Amino acid sequence: MGYVAVKGGQDAIDNAALLVEYFRLKERTPPIEVEQIRTQMRLLVDRVMGEGSLYAPEHAALAIKQVEGDTFEAAFLLRAYRATLNRRFYSEIIDTRHMQVQRRISSAFRDIPGGQILGPTRDYTMRLFEPRLAVETLDSMEDLLRSIDASLTLPEAVEGIRTFGKVIDLLLSEGVMRKDMRGDADRRVVDVTREAIRFPAPRSAVLQMLARAETGGLMCLGYSTMRGFAAGGHGTVGELRAGKVDVRITDPRGRLRYVGRIVVTECEMVNSVKSGKKKDPTPYLSVGYGLCFGHNDTKAICMGMLDSSLREPNDSNPANSQEFTLYHTEGVESYGFTNHLKLPHYVTFQSGLDNLRNSMRRVREMRQRALAGYAGVPQS
């Protein structure tokens, strides 16, 4: 029978769900602990939290385990779960000048006050297999950690304990970048989880959508801006930083409350812009801004590029079109709709087939009439 049996649909989906569990476990290897995923799959957890739009490392780790590592599904689980939670508060604005920095780099300057801090990054490693990981044991792990501890001069710095001023503050104080250059920008703060996005969207909505977007989708469009599919060349990483920031809310009595600490990655892409204003034609630098949950350099940089390109509307380039970029990088939505093609469509298909057959018949009849005409047969 087809997959729409008149009876048995319920049994089929129950069995399919059971089979998934069977395939997850059939090799009988030791079960992966959620805590292991949370700690040893740090970047995967971060990515899923970002796309799932919920900062909850344990839940993200559980989601990853449950869906056998499919990031789309894992982010989807988090999103569905967060939809059951009431929005009780909005946090106060996070000032990343108070970030406890684990990593900060600037490609705009050779040196920056406080110094470039690479932090944990694979950027400069050779991408070669590390065979010892195939046989890693608790003992080998301990040995490595002990030797790292012994070589640390500032053990507390590893976790990020100090704050740094921001690179764009240098540009602002010099006057090549100004806070008021886009006075006409839409500064309304909306919440894309509470109301549907409308176009042209205010920047707050754009940044929220980008922060929740799927990393691969963002990279595709961010990359396209550097290959000629957006006005201008590529910007410069003014600053990329990652670390911990405190989240505070104002309680109903108006008191500021600390609710926790999250890891975020922030990127400021600096672009040179020619002012379009007739009164003040001075060119200036503008910032494309990206901020996402966890450690995710690629996502923050692409957000920065797209925040800039989306402020120069041009419907012929995907990355200059808010609608194209924001709708199509939304991972949970594009994943869902792409996979809905697996649902039966026989009614819709039948309706189209009916048109096609009628049209084919009309064409056939027209041809026959024409041929009959040429042969000199009188038409009835």
Added chain:
Amino acid sequence: MITGNGLTSAYNFAFIDENTKKEIRRKLLKAIAVPGYQVPYSSPEMPIARGWGTGGLHVTLAVIGRGDTLKVIDQGSDASVNACSLRQFIHKMTGCRTTVDTAEATLIQTRHRIPEEILTPQQILVFQVPQPEVLRTVERLEDRTRQMHAEADYSRMWVSLYESYVRFGSLMRGAGYPVKVNGRYLMSPSPIPRWDVPNLNDARCLYLFGAGREKRLYAIPPHTRVEPLEFEDVRFRVEEWGNTTCAYSQQGDAFLDEIYENEQVKKFVVNDSNFLDKLRSGPRPPQRLFRNPE
């Protein structure tokens, strides 16, 4: 680690939190007040994927009460896998009675069909809508289509229908045939076959439409004028099967599925599974039929 009862506690009645349900109901009222107009709404994520009926699910969960009797169909069938999974989920979250009997249901969620059996003023039909924007085929940008609706500027849709006629000799619209609602808004009826479109006009029941991924709600209140787009000399037509009848009920005058038994032999079966059951077991249920113009 995960502490507290975050993952184990019972969910709210009908899953969605009360504030969001209230928001959806408010926007549905607006949709009913302005028939055919697409109202943006929050569209929270559901445990089912986007494109699998989240919009319909939002509407159903927002309007369902403990006394409702629920029916879920997908492509006309109660037993289709996605209908099963939605029905099971809604039942789990509400405890409401479920049924396959069209007449018995107070609330019906559907994908791509209107039941053949005529619906009553006591019933609500909730459509799952993949693409709410009827103008998307002629204009890709949301910003512009909203403006076109605001100005009731549907010229490009008319031109596209005309072009279809010139090229193919018919309007060539399959499922999701564009309709004019209450003489004002052009609306996508969701991908129901043309066979179902006449049933939208002057109906006794309330039709609610939910497009989750695109975050839009719209509605057709009872006894609203709904007209498929057509020209004076090129008329709207529903699907035709000639004299073919259903292989199981030996009856016609219903949307038929075409089933290939092998490469040469096809059989036709009434698509609406509950209607078919009733045809086979008793008198033909009441139906509203549309006849194609000559």
